[in-house]
Amino acid sequence: MSKRFCIVLLLLLVASSVMGQDYKKLMKKGKKHFGRGEINSALRYYLEAEQLESGNVELNLHIGRAYLLSDYKHYALPYLTKVLKLAPAMDPDIRFYMGLACQYNYQFDEAIAHYTAYGQLRLLNKPDVGPKILQCQQGDSLIRYPVAVDIENLGSIINSKEHDYAPIITPDQSVLVFTSRREGSTGGKKTSDGEFFEDIYISYRRGENWTPPRQISKNINYDYHDAAAAISANGKELYLYIEDNGGDLYRSVFNGRDWSEPEPLPEPINTPYWETSLSISPDGKRLFFASDRPGGFGNLDLYLSERLPNGSWGNPLNLGPAINTAGFEDSPYIHPDGKTLYFSSDGHKGLGGYDVFRSERSGDIWLKPVNMGYPINTPDDNFHFIMAENRTHAYYTSIQEGGEGKADIYRITFLDEKVNTILAAAKKKKEEEAAVRASAKPVLPAAANYSGQLLDSESGQPLQGNITIAHPQSGDIITVAQTNEDGSFNFEIEKEGTYALSAEAEGYIILSRTLKVSRLGEKTRYVNTNLRMNAIKVGTTAVMANIFFETGKSSLRTESITELDKIRDFLRHSSSVKIQINGHTDNVGNANYNKQLSRKRAQSVKDYLVNNGIEPGRLSVMGYGQERPLFSNDDEEEGRALNRRTEIEVLSH
Missing domain, CATH: 1.25.40.10 (Tetratricopeptide repeat domain)
Structure with a gap:
């Protein structure tokens, strides 16, 4: 063995030993x-x-x-x-x-x-x-069934590379108050986990942009945690969370020049336990807040305290088991209508983590909370949701890929008429006046521009395929978009209406969606949405969203033809695939009748496919009636409508 080889071997052994010590x-x-x-x-x-x-x-x-x-x-x-x-x-x-x-x-x-x-x-x-x-x-x-929304990150002006959350918006959406753990916090101190302590920031809308945020006041931000919670309707009272006495809620008043030093809310709002967040009604008479005090239903519950005639706060009432679960309920927001409560929960049915829910007050009770849907909610945490008075926009905190930092603040624009049912008369008048002023100049065609990726529903890998947009009534093709190598697509629709969307990719079940385009103005509206497809394998199902029947009957409506022809083409192309057609109803009416009706409807789909060249032996039918709802049927017309559906299920391939 050469001397040089021995030296090299010795150096390698020493390096390995040092690396091992470093690793340990x-x-x-x-x-x-x-x-x-x-x-x-x-x-x-x-x-x-x-x-x-x-x-x-x-x-x-x-x-x-x-x-x-x-x-x-x-x-x-x-x-x-x-x-x-x-x-x-x-x-x-x-x-x-x-x-x-x-x-x-x-x-x-x-x-x-x-x-x-x-x-x-x-x-x-x-x-x-x-x-x-x-x-x-x-x-x-x-x-x-994604909800029709456009979700926009507020960008690097508002969001930093650290945590930014708890947005508070004034009724006219001109002032934004929020919490941040960015560099430059008061005192410059960090937690034991290496993050800066919370401070409260303020920003003002100037046209379509926000001004660079600044710390709201030296009277409010301390060396440790200070978080924004709520602002009164007149903008003169700020409620905040301060890490004191186990975590308490405070109030600061604006005197015209600056905010006063925060004072703790009295008992029975604050206790030796943890009070984390609150929302105050527009009239200032009701205070909703979160607390982990004893006697609740779970780890963190929502409570309501009403202002007494002498100005003090009454004993808090737990909002009850309809709202509170064995898990955590947090970040309540009472809408200006006084009866719609938004909050985050990890205990109600959702995608995972904290999801945003809404509940309506009926008399003295709160109705069953409704999940705000995907993509507002994701499997990660989504919280601090605040809805604008006219319900066209909302702001919330979410942790999403592609953000500016960790938790970011996002703005939601509601595009679906069913979701956005309340329009302010003033806004409508303003739009009409703007249309009159604009009539003297040429206007480019309005459009809704859709972009996103076609993805495998399990792996998230991009797919190569085609996306077709058609008029369901006439069957006319509006546009066909081919995906790029990364699965990305882009298409525009220039007229308001309801369209049938279908996506096709080799080795995947046809994907079906109903696309509703509304509120087109002078400017092109950009919507980002991803489409996820299921691979062809035994047991996989796909909802055919554009198959419709006459009310209470099994007769196919004419606007179903476009979708049925897509299924026919899919089966012709995938000649070894056998499917079962599953019919489903909502829970209105007799259960046995619904089961029979759902089977007859599935049979109508089979009959159409057989009459159009598909071998009968490749098609089975099943009627489930109301047995397998996807959404709650409890007094929710939209949920019941989605439960009335036709699915195809792969039996073999």
Whole structure:
């Protein structure tokens, strides 16, 4: 053995030993921070350790678990997948972690499989997977029927690379108050997890833009946590959260020049327990807030206190089990109409994490909360939702890919008439006046521009395919958009109306949507939405959104022909596929009658396909009636309408 070779070997051994020591130090520091709940710091050390030993299974487990508790939950999946593949016995909870990771990546079927497998294990003190499975089932349904909204990040003027959240908007949407953990906070201090403490900022709308935010007042922002909670209708009272006495709610008054030093709200609003957020009614007589005080239904509940004749606040009343669950309910917002409550919850059925819900007050009771739908809600956390008075816009906090930082503030524009039912008369008059003024000059055709990606519903991988927009009544093709290599598409619609959207890709079930275009003005409106397709495999279903029947009958309406022909073409192209046509109804009427009606409707679809050249042996029918609703039937016309549907299910291929 040469002397040179021995020297090289010795250097390699020394380097390996040093790297091993460095790895152990990094792991020790990471575990220490993780044990303290300092997830960001733990991740920092774990990811440094990954540079030294990326294949270490234990390290992959630690990284995956840390990501699940971070703002980047969807990053956990590849790390945990490696653990399950190489060392499934390393952690008895690996299936539960995999369920969470798949759920955060919209892989709901895989998540259900992992949760189910975990639920069958005999472990002590294991989490209940039942609610998680319900979330995945609900999530799949919500994504099939996205609400018609345009969601816009407020951009780098408002959002920083850190957390920005809790937006408060004045009624005319001209002033924005929000909370941020950006650099430059009062005192410049950081938490033990390396993040700046909260401060409250203010920004003003100038035309279509926002002014650079500034700290709202030295009287309000302290060295530690200060968070915006609500503002009165006249803009002169600011309510905020200060980390004091376990976390309390405070009030500051604007004197015309500056905000006063905050004073704590009196008992019985504040207690030695945790009071986190609030909303005050426009008349200043009702205060909705969140608290974890004893006697609630779960970890954090919503309460209502009414102002007494002497100006003090009455004893808070828990909003009850219709609103509060065994989980967390937070960030209430009472709409100016005084009867619509928006809030976030991780206990009601949703996609996962915190979802935004709304409930209507009827007399003295609150009706069953309704999920605000996808893409407003995602499998991650969505909270601090505030609806504009005219219901055309809303603002909220969400953690989404492609944002400016961690939690960001977004603006929602509601495009669907069913969602946006209240229009301010003043706004309508203003639009009419603007139209008169504009009539003297040439106006470009209005349009709705749709863009997004065509994706695999499980993996999220981009697909190559075609998207067709047609008039359901006439069958006329409006446009056909081909996707690019990255699955992206773009198309425009220049006239208001209801259209049939279908997407086709090799190896995938036809995707069907109803597209409603309304409120076109002079400017092109841009809508970003992704379409997710199901691969052809046994048991996979797809809702045919543009098949319609005469009321109470099994007769197909003429506007169904376009959709039926798409199914025919799909079956001709996928000649080995056999399908079952499933009919569904809402819960109005007799259950047995509904089951018979749903089967007859499924048979009508089969008859059309057979008459148009599809072999009868490839088609089966099933009527489920009202047995399998996708949405609540409880006094919700929109939910009942979506439950009346026709599905195709793959039996073999």
